[in-house]
Amino acid sequence: MATIKDVAKHASVSTSTVSHVLNKTRFVSEDISERVMAAVAELNYAPSALARSLKVNHTKTFGMLVTTSTNPFFGEVVKGVERRCYEKGYNLILCNTEGDAERVHSSLDTLLQKRVDGLLLMCTEIENQVLELFSRYQPVPTVVMDWGLIDFPSDKIQDNSHHGGYLATKHLIEQGHTEIGCLTGPLNKLQAQQRLSGFVQAMEESGLEINKNWIASGNFECEGGEAAFNEIHAKGKLPTALFVCNDMMAMGMINCASKKGISVPNDISIVGYDDIKMAKYITPSLTTIHQPKHRLGQQAVDSLLEKIATKSETNRVFQLEPTLMVRDSVKTLSN
Incomplete structure (x- = not known):
C-alpha cells in the first residue's frame, strides 16, 4: 500500500506539499498540484483517515x-x-x-x-x-x-410532551367524550409524567371527572398496552375513550380489546402518541400525536x-x- 512518502517521491516534491495539495491547506501551483494528483492516481494512494484526524484534531x-x-x-x-x-x-x-x-x-x-x-x-x-x-x-x-x-x-x-397529552385529550373531548381514561408509560420517565399532566389539564379545564380506575401504567411497548388495558378492564365499566401515551401501547391495547370482542372505535375510542410510520396502516388507522x-x-x-x-x-x-x-x-x- 502506497504511503504519502511514496507519492512525494514519485512527484518529486516534499511530503508537506502532498499534504497541502490533498487537504487544500495552502496554495500550490497548478503544475505541482497536477503532478501530485497524477502520482496519487498512479500509485492508488488512499490518505489515512486516522493520520489526518490526529493532525487536524478532529475525526469527522x-x-x-x-x-x-x-x-x-x-x-x-x-x-x-x-x-x-x-x-x-x-x-x-x-x-x-x-x-x-x-x-x-x-x-x-x-x-x-x-x-x-x-x-x-x-x-x-x-x-x-x-x-x-x-x-x-x-x-x-x-x-x-x-x-x-x-x-x-x-x-x-x-x-413538548405535556402539550401533546393535552392535544390528545382535548380532541377526545371535542368529539363528545366525557368518560376518558389514560394508559400512561412508566411514570419514572419524564415523557410519561408530562403526557399524563397534559391529560389532567385538559380534563380539569373541561370540568370532567378523572376516574382513577381508568388510569393504568404500561412500559411503552405493545405488551405494556395490553397489560394496562387488562388492568382497567378488570375493574368493571370501561370509559368511552382512552388516551394511550404511545403508539406501541395503543397497538397492544387495540389487539387486546379485539380479543375481548371490544371494537375500536365503535365501543372505545383511542388516541396514541408518536405517529410511528405503521400507525396509519393498522386497523383502524390510529389517530395519534405526531412527533417530528x-x-x-x-x-x-x-x-x-x-x-x-x-x-x-x-x-x-x-x-x-x-x-x-x-x-x-x-x-x-x-x-
Missing part, C-alpha cells in the same frame, strides 16, 4: 448512544440523525445500550477512546459513575435528545455542529412541538 465522526427498543420511534429518529450526518460529511457510530448501565459505560468509553468529535445521547440509563468517564478525556461537545438524561450538562432537544422525529434527529446534529464551530459552553434547550394526526380510531359521539 459523531457517537450516538440510544436505548434499544422494539419501538420504531427510536429507529425513525436515528434515521434523521444518520441522514443529517451524511449531508454534513460526518460518520456516525451508533451504540445500542439495551437499557443496561454497564453497556452504556462500555460504549461511552469506546466512543471517547475513538476521539469522536461529539456525542448524541438518547438513553436514560446514564448514571453518576458513567458521567465520571468524561473527566478522563478532553471535554466532548454533547447533545441530549428526547429520552435522554434531563440533568446532563448539554444542549437538549425535547418534545426526523427533525428531532436533524436538530440534534445541527446543534452539535454549532457547538463545535462556536466552542460554546452555553447549554440550550430546543423544544419541538407535537401536532394532532386525525385518522379513524376515534368515534364522534352525539351531544
Whole structure:
C-alpha cells in the first residue's frame, strides 16, 4: 500500500506539499498540484483517515448512544440523525445500550477512546459513575435528545410532551367524550409524567371527572398496552375513550380489546402518541400525536455542529412541538 512518502517521491516534491495539495491547506501551483494528483492516481494512494484526524484534531465522526427498543420511534429518529450526518460529511457510530448501565459505560468509553468529535445521547440509563468517564478525556461537545438524561450538562432537544397529552385529550373531548381514561408509560420517565399532566389539564379545564380506575401504567411497548388495558378492564365499566401515551401501547391495547370482542372505535375510542410510520396502516388507522422525529434527529446534529464551530459552553434547550394526526380510531359521539 502506497504511503504519502511514496507519492512525494514519485512527484518529486516534499511530503508537506502532498499534504497541502490533498487537504487544500495552502496554495500550490497548478503544475505541482497536477503532478501530485497524477502520482496519487498512479500509485492508488488512499490518505489515512486516522493520520489526518490526529493532525487536524478532529475525526469527522459523531457517537450516538440510544436505548434499544422494539419501538420504531427510536429507529425513525436515528434515521434523521444518520441522514443529517451524511449531508454534513460526518460518520456516525451508533451504540445500542439495551437499557443496561454497564453497556452504556462500555460504549461511552469506546466512543471517547475513538476521539469522536461529539456525542448524541438518547438513553436514560446514564448514571453518576458513567458521567465520571468524561473527566478522563478532553471535554466532548454533547447533545441530549428526547429520552435522554434531563440533568446532563448539554444542549437538549425535547418534545413538548405535556402539550401533546393535552392535544390528545382535548380532541377526545371535542368529539363528545366525557368518560376518558389514560394508559400512561412508566411514570419514572419524564415523557410519561408530562403526557399524563397534559391529560389532567385538559380534563380539569373541561370540568370532567378523572376516574382513577381508568388510569393504568404500561412500559411503552405493545405488551405494556395490553397489560394496562387488562388492568382497567378488570375493574368493571370501561370509559368511552382512552388516551394511550404511545403508539406501541395503543397497538397492544387495540389487539387486546379485539380479543375481548371490544371494537375500536365503535365501543372505545383511542388516541396514541408518536405517529410511528405503521400507525396509519393498522386497523383502524390510529389517530395519534405526531412527533417530528426526523427533525428531532436533524436538530440534534445541527446543534452539535454549532457547538463545535462556536466552542460554546452555553447549554440550550430546543423544544419541538407535537401536532394532532386525525385518522379513524376515534368515534364522534352525539351531544
